[in-house]
Amino acid sequence: QQPVQSPQAVILREGEDAVINCSSSKALYSVHWYRQKHGEAPVFLMILLKGGEQKGHEKISASFNEKKQQSSLYLTASQLSYSGTYFCGTEANTGNQFYFGTGTSLTVIP
Amino acid sequence: KAGVTQTPRYLIKTRGQQVTLSCSPISGHRSVSWYQQTPGQGLQFLFEYFSETQRNKGNFPGRFSGRQFSNSRSEMNVSTLELGDSALYLCASSLEVSYNEQFFGPGTRLTVL
Numbered sequence: 001q002q003p004v005q006s007p008q009a010v011i012l013r014e015g016e017d018a019v020i021n022c023s024s025s026k027a028l029y030s031v032h033w034y035r036q037k038h039g040e041a042p043v044f045l046m047i048l049l050k051g052g053e054q055k056g057h058e059k060i061s062a063s064f065n066e067k068k069q070q071s072s073l074y075l076t077a078s079q080l081s082y083s084g085t086y087f088c089g090t091e092a093n094t095g096n097q098f099y100f101g102t103g104t105s106l107t108v109i110p
Numbered sequence: 111k112a113g114v115t116q117t118p119r120y121l122i123k124t125r126g127q128q129v130t131l132s133c134s135p136i137s138g139h140r141s142v143s144w145y146q147q148t149p150g151q152g153l154q155f156l157f158e159y160f161s162e163t164q165r166n167k168g169n170f171p172g173r174f175s176g177r178q179f180s181n182s183r184s185e186m187n188v189s190t191l192e193l194g195d196s197a198l199y200l201c202a203s204s205l206e207v208s209y210n211e212q213f214f215g216p217g218t219r220l221t222v223l
Contacts, residue, residue: 002152032212041200041214042153087153096166098143100153 001026003090003101011107012078020073020104022088031064031071032089034100035082042087045073050093078108112137114203114215122221128189131218135182135203141165142184143212144176147198156199159184188220196222 003024012018022031030049034042048064048071060082064071075082088101115134123129135142144156155168159178176186182203188195198219202212 002154034212041216042202042212044211044213047211096158097168098155098158098166100145100155103152 001092001097002099003088005086005088005101005104007104008102009105009107011109012082014080014108014110015077018075018078018106020075020086020088020106022071022073022090022101024069024090024092024099026069026090026092027094028064028066028069028090029093030091031062032091033062033071033073034087034089035084036087037084075106078106080108080110082106083108114201114213116199116201116215116218118218119216120219120221122223123191124223125191125193127191128187129191129220130185130187131199131201131220133184133186133201133203133215135184135201136213139203139205139213140182141204141206141210142178142182143202143204144184144186145200145202146170147200147217148196153200156186191222193222196220 003022006021010018032047033045036042050066059076062073086104090099117132141160143158146154157164157176158166162178173189178184198217200214200217202214204210204212
């Protein structure tokens with residue numbers, strides 16, 4: 001039931017773009033995105049509710065395809081501060097457990 | 111506004127012992143969730159409490175339990191510790207019942223020897 005993220009790891013140069021995908025086997029009510037820097041707690045980025053809504057947060061945005069139970073996180077013009085591990089979190093339509101994805105390690109280099 | 115606090119920050123126990131971890135949510139937040147984070151398993155949901163009631167529970171054995179007090183502070187307890195319980199235990203608070211924006215505490219690093 002844990003969502004699967006891809007890629008597992010990615011290395012970018014400053015200014016490059018990246019896409020992180022999150023896929024669930026369950027019909028989803030919501031998808032959340034968090035970023036965790038090394039040695040720190042996860043920090044909330046955004047929530048997407050079913051309805052295909054796309055949200056944005058500075059140069060980070062996300063989409064949610066409820067029919068495919070998939071979400072994608074888009075990072076544009078990456079900055080060094082974007083480095084960290086990105087987790088999607090999902091709440092299914094049925095049941096209220098919250099599952100974090102497998103994580104994607106993103107490293108931005110100068 | 112003070113953030114989520116967790117105590118203790120570090121803990122070393124031996125197999126068979128029990129441990130209690132504490133979490134104080136952000137003032138006004140009524141929902142507290144607990145997660146276990148390990149390098150191999152990632153972030154795994156333990157349970158969620160709202161208004162002193164356990165609303166949801168993850169797939170963990172009964173050795174893992176928790177409770178929430180009337181002031182929304184929460185504790186989790188692990189009995190009969192096993193080596194595999196070594197992990198970072200994170201709690202997160204949010205305003206309402208649904209999994210809205212969750213604010214995480216710094217975690218308690220538990221090492222079982």
